[in-house]
Amino acid sequence: MMRLATAGFALVAFVVPMLTARPRPLIVAGLIGLLLTAVGITALWRWPITVAACVFSIAYAAAVWAAPARPSIGSATAFGLSLLLMLHAAELARCTRRATGAAGIIRSQTVAWLGFTAGTVSTALLVMALAAGFVASIPIGAAPLMAAAGALGTLLALAAMARRPGA
Numbered sequence: 001m002m003r004l005a006t007a008g009f010a011l012v013a014f015v016v017p018m019l020t021a022r023p024r025p026l027i028v029a030g031l032i033g034l035l036l037t038a039v040g041i042t043a044l045w046r047w048p049i050t051v052a053a054c055v056f057s058i059a060y061a062a063a064v065w066a067a068p069a070r071p072s073i074g075s076a077t078a079f080g081l082s083l084l085l086m087l088h089a090a091e092l093a094r095c096t097r098r099a100t101g102a103a104g105i106i107r108s109q110t111v112a113w114l115g116f117t118a119g120t121v122s123t124a125l126l127v128m129a130l131a132a133g134f135v136a137s138i139p140i141g142a143a144p145l146m147a148a149a150g151a152l153g154t155l156l157a158l159a160a161m162a163r164r165p166g167a
Contacts (some may be wrong), residue, residue, distance in 0.1 A: 007037065011031075013060075016075050019075060021067040029055055030055075033055035033059065037079060041093070046096050056083060077121055085117075096149065
């Protein structure tokens with residue numbers, strides 16, 4: 001059942017960039033991602049699904065870059081959640097490959113995913129509402145500095161996590 005969920009989330013990650021822009025290289029990249037996902041689902045290997053997630057991310061970034069209009073928060077959220085849940089479902093399928101599971105386990109996992117999705121969507125909407133009011137107060141000259149500070153903060157957080165792998 002988790003393999004089917006992985007395939008469904010991979011299909012969503014394939015379709016969302018196609019809805020944003022439709023250049024032929026995006027279709028090829030998406031098909032490569034689907035092929036890698038199929039290999040990962042069949043063999044229950046982690047690396048093809050991780051590479052597929054990277055390919056899907058590149059395809060989505062190219063679709064956003066090539067799109068004539070701004071991407072919507074809905075498509076970005078759907079894409080991000082589909083990648084996250086694809087990776088999670090694949091890892092769950094890999095870890096429980098020979099285990100027998102009752103319907104309650106699958107139901108519990110589905111409810112957890114729905115709760116996570118609802119929390120993520122509501123947080124994204126709240127942050128967008130707060131950002132709309134905040135963006136008017138930032139002078140245009142300070143925007144690159146704030147972006148750089150945000151990127152630096154992200155890199156420092158990643159470095160701190162990498163430094164303490166046991167935490």
